[in-house]
Amino acid sequence: MRIAVLGGDGFVGWPTVLHLSAQGHEVHIIDNLSRRWIDTELGVQSLTPMDSIQERCRIWKEVSGQVLNFHLLNLATEYERLRVWLAEYRPDAIIHFAEQRAAPYSMKTDRHKVYTVNNNINATHNLLAALVETGIDAHLVHLGTMGVYGYSTVGAAIPEGYLDVKIDTPTGERGLEILYPTRPGSVYHMTKSLDQILFQFYAQNDGLRITDLHQGIVWGTHTDQTRRHVQLINRFDYDGDYGTVLNRFLIQAAIDYPLTVHGTGGQTRAFIHIQDSVRCIELALADAPKRGDRVKIFNQMTETHRVRDLAQLVAGLTGARVAYLPNPRKEADENELVVKNDQFLGLGLQPITLAEGLLSEVVDVARKYAHRIDRSRVPAVSAWTKDIANRVVHDPEGKKLRSVS
Amino acid sequence: MRIAVLGGDGFVGWPTVLHLSAQGHEVHIIDNLSRRWIDTELGVQSLTPMDSIQERCRIWKEVSGQVLNFHLLNLATEYERLRVWLAEYRPDAIIHFAEQRAAPYSMKTDRHKVYTVNNNINATHNLLAALVETGIDAHLVHLGTMGVYGYSTVGAAIPEGYLDVKIDTPTGERGLEILYPTRPGSVYHMTKSLDQILFQFYAQNDGLRITDLHQGIVWGTHTDQTRRHVQLINRFDYDGDYGTVLNRFLIQAAIDYPLTVHGTGGQTRAFIHIQDSVRCIELALADAPKRGDRVKIFNQMTETHRVRDLAQLVAGLTGARVAYLPNPRKEADENELVVKNDQFLGLGLQPITLAEGLLSEVVDVARKYAHRIDRSRVPAVSAWTKDIANRVVHDPEGKKLRSVS
Numbered sequence: 001m002r003i004a005v006l007g008g009d010g011f012v013g014w015p016t017v018l019h020l021s022a023q024g025h026e027v028h029i030i031d032n033l034s035r036r037w038i039d040t041e042l043g044v045q046s047l048t049p050m051d052s053i054q055e056r057c058r059i060w061k062e063v064s065g066q067v068l069n070f071h072l073l074n075l076a077t078e079y080e081r082l083r084v085w086l087a088e089y090r091p092d093a094i095i096h097f098a099e100q101r102a103a104p105y106s107m108k109t110d111r112h113k114v115y116t117v118n119n120n121i122n123a124t125h126n127l128l129a130a131l132v133e134t135g136i137d138a139h140l141v142h143l144g145t146m147g148v149y150g151y152s153t154v155g156a157a158i159p160e161g162y163l164d165v166k167i168d169t170p171t172g173e174r175g176l177e178i179l180y181p182t183r184p185g186s187v188y189h190m191t192k193s194l195d196q197i198l199f200q201f202y203a204q205n206d207g208l209r210i211t212d213l214h215q216g217i218v219w220g221t222h223t224d225q226t227r228r229h230v231q232l233i234n235r236f237d238y239d240g241d242y243g244t245v246l247n248r249f250l251i252q253a254a255i256d257y258p259l260t261v262h263g264t265g266g267q268t269r270a271f272i273h274i275q276d277s278v279r280c281i282e283l284a285l286a287d288a289p290k291r292g293d294r295v296k297i298f299n300q301m302t303e304t305h306r307v308r309d310l311a312q313l314v315a316g317l318t319g320a321r322v323a324y325l326p327n328p329r330k331e332a333d334e335n336e337l338v339v340k341n342d343q344f345l346g347l348g349l350q351p352i353t354l355a356e357g358l359l360s361e362v363v364d365v366a367r368k369y370a371h372r373i374d375r376s377r378v379p380a381v382s383a384w385t386k387d388i389a390n391r392v393v394h395d396p397e398g399k400k401l402r403s404v405s
Numbered sequence: 406m407r408i409a410v411l412g413g414d415g416f417v418g419w420p421t422v423l424h425l426s427a428q429g430h431e432v433h434i435i436d437n438l439s440r441r442w443i444d445t446e447l448g449v450q451s452l453t454p455m456d457s458i459q460e461r462c463r464i465w466k467e468v469s470g471q472v473l474n475f476h477l478l479n480l481a482t483e484y485e486r487l488r489v490w491l492a493e494y495r496p497d498a499i500i501h502f503a504e505q506r507a508a509p510y511s512m513k514t515d516r517h518k519v520y521t522v523n524n525n526i527n528a529t530h531n532l533l534a535a536l537v538e539t540g541i542d543a544h545l546v547h548l549g550t551m552g553v554y555g556y557s558t559v560g561a562a563i564p565e566g567y568l569d570v571k572i573d574t575p576t577g578e579r580g581l582e583i584l585y586p587t588r589p590g591s592v593y594h595m596t597k598s599l600d601q602i603l604f605q606f607y608a609q610n611d612g613l614r615i616t617d618l619h620q621g622i623v624w625g626t627h628t629d630q631t632r633r634h635v636q637l638i639n640r641f642d643y644d645g646d647y648g649t650v651l652n653r654f655l656i657q658a659a660i661d662y663p664l665t666v667h668g669t670g671g672q673t674r675a676f677i678h679i680q681d682s683v684r685c686i687e688l689a690l691a692d693a694p695k696r697g698d699r700v701k702i703f704n705q706m707t708e709t710h711r712v713r714d715l716a717q718l719v720a721g722l723t724g725a726r727v728a729y730l731p732n733p734r735k736e737a738d739e740n741e742l743v744v745k746n747d748q749f750l751g752l753g754l755q756p757i758t759l760a761e762g763l764l765s766e767v768v769d770v771a772r773k774y775a776h777r778i779d780r781s782r783v784p785a786v787s788a789w790t791k792d793i794a795n796r797v798v799h800d801p802e803g804k805k806l807r808s809v810s
Contacts, residue, residue, distance in 0.1 A: 155579055
């Protein structure tokens with residue numbers, strides 16, 4: 001197949017590109033390299049040394065013999081170029097990662113909120129409008145998030161996208177299947193909720209074939225392909241904005257910094273290993289909806305953990321201590337999370353568990369590159385509201401985390 | 406109160422400005438005049454001769470002694486100027502009309518789809534982000550649409566924004582109140598569905614006080630204030646994109662053109678007179694939610710009618726004949742529509758009915774200005790899908806409506 005990977009230079013995008021290329025597909029990376037620009041803006045860098053996308057593509061050709069095609073294109077601002085590109089290349093499938101993907105970054109300032117909504121919604125909607133305009137019947141696979149469900153669960157396992165409800169009508173009770181009522185907890189998560197409505201409309205009005213993957217927090221660094229050459233290594237974010245909770249713990253352990261748990265650590269989250277993530281995308285690609293079908297939604301996660309339990313797990317492996325900090329997010333202190341992922345298990349996914357994969361991350365990645373860590377960038381500083389931003393908070397080493405207005 | 410009316414130069418915006426000014430409020434109009442630019446783009450004009458916004462403000466001062474303040478500002482593209490304006494003027498309330506509001510225009514071409522999403526979502530989100538950033542606790546009243554509910558009703562009267570449902574959980578059945586599951590039928594309607602999620606998030610995360618008015622199709626031209634001077638007259642759109650169904654029928658009758666019903670005319674729609682619309686906004690303003698409340702949602706409509714019944718009503722008043730054309734929209738041929746509007750009735754709204762107000766529209770507006778009508782702009786030509794666009798359709802006078810690709 002000819003596959004376009006939008007955002008193919010990113011954390012999950014890049015290993016997906018390699019995975020699909022290794023399977024013999026003709027892969028086109030479309031990316032505006034915004035994630036690299038954000039590294040520059042924040043003054044942070046991937047823990048793992050990361051080459052330019054052009055260099056990575058060259059190395060992959062050397063290693064595998066397969067060509068990767070890179071196209072520099074901004075989906076959100078260059079609608080005409082996108083449409084022309086699609087009309088020329090006519091991909092069979094499109095994997096869409098090209099959205100700003102960090103909740104803390106999306107809550108940093110008003111400018112970051114405005115950027116995230118503008119970028120994510122226009123990127124996704126431009127793509128949908130261009131597909132209709134060019135008449136290309138590509139299968140669109142979009143990376144969503146478990147976060148659209150919100151974390152105030154309704155007391156039942158979270159189904160895969162659609163919820164069965166009953167309503168009272170004048171002629172008696174009636175069953176109805178609806179999109180799970182969304183309750184996003186950040187501007188970033190909100191954009192993925194908006195995406196759902198865009199997808200619903202374009203599937204219904206124009207028959208676009210769309211799969212939306214509600215992904216958990218991705219952990220791990222290596223896939224079978226990134227291991228093939230040191231310069232193919234994936235990015236590993238550990239800073240307070242882009243570093244997700246597990247990566248932060250691993251890094252903190254590697255540099256002898258306390259594992260920082262926000263609030264009580266009672267937040268329960270869903271996780272998936274990067275190797276499983278690229279495998280799920282392969283499975284979703286092969287299970288495309290038909291024209292006229294509703295949007296197909298998968299929960300792309302393999303296990304759930306409470307944050308404080310994760311901290312204990314990493315502490316047990318490494319001897320690190322755990323520190324509790326005030327939560328910069330506005331969210332429930334404690335939540336339950338039970339998630340259905342029957343569809344991917346049914347398609348043959350065999351999950352890599354945290355229990356088996358975590359130690360190699362500690363040794364092969366976190367300790368190996370620990371000399372590249374900037375300790376000052378580890379704490380999460382983006383606050384969800386003005387009130388939270390105005391509270392004085394110190395990091396475990398006693399430094400003030402935010403300048404108080 | 407100091408009130409900002411965003412989109413205060415538009416069809417409902419302008420009479421709202423006058424209504425609130427007449428009550429003694431300090432009114433600021435913020436508008437980028439995009440609606441006038443779209444007139445230019447489409448080569449159409451309001452049936453009623455419409456002066457510049459500056460001239461209208463001058464006349465209102467002469468007539469009423471009240472000052473109106475006009476600020477030229479693009480909410481969607483000038484975030485910084487919006488924030489600075491809010492910080493300087495600190496309004497007590499904000500009425501937000503500033504979105505592209507015609508479904509056919511939003512479906513015209515890919516460029517119009519892209520414009521509508523970009524403009525509407527960024528305008529609304531910029532406003533929300535700027536309110537949080539400036540810390541202004543203004544009551545935000547937004548004009549939404551009945552169309553977010555979609556027209557495939559669930560078999561019960563449409564409640565005001567929130568739906569009671571029951572779900573099965575491992576511990577038994579549980580009740581839940583959710584945002585009515587949205588099912589928009591055009592890109593325009595879709596943007597109003599997205600707005601709902603934006604409002605839900607900002608009310609929950611930042612305590613913004615928001616009222617969302619799900620409005621029906623507005624008909625009528627005059628309010629008590631627009632009648633006070635010929636140059637204060639409201640705009641009246643009759644073209645195939647911006648002219649809503651009832652206005653189109655009135656104009657068709659006035660120029661002896663058949664009343665064009667799309668499909669079977671079995672579509673049922675909700676309506677409200679422009680005078681009731683401005684009165685509802687006044688009532689909603691006075692009934693503000695408290696900080697921390699969820700978004701308050703009203704159904705802003707007073708009666709429902711089937712399109713073919715409306716055509717018969719106008720035909721009976723005027724002697725016009727009715728012509729059935731293929732439907733350019735993708736929608737159900739026939740739908741029921743029962744809507745609750747208990748909240749506005751409870752606050753004292755006394756609806757003007759079609760039966761009592763329609764004749765004066767025919768005589769005072771449609772016939773009076775019939776000499777300004779361009780017959781060629783009356784048919785609706787925007788098609789909802791490529792398939793519909795490719796069908797050959799003739800207007801009742803035998804002209805081809807669309808050029809076939």
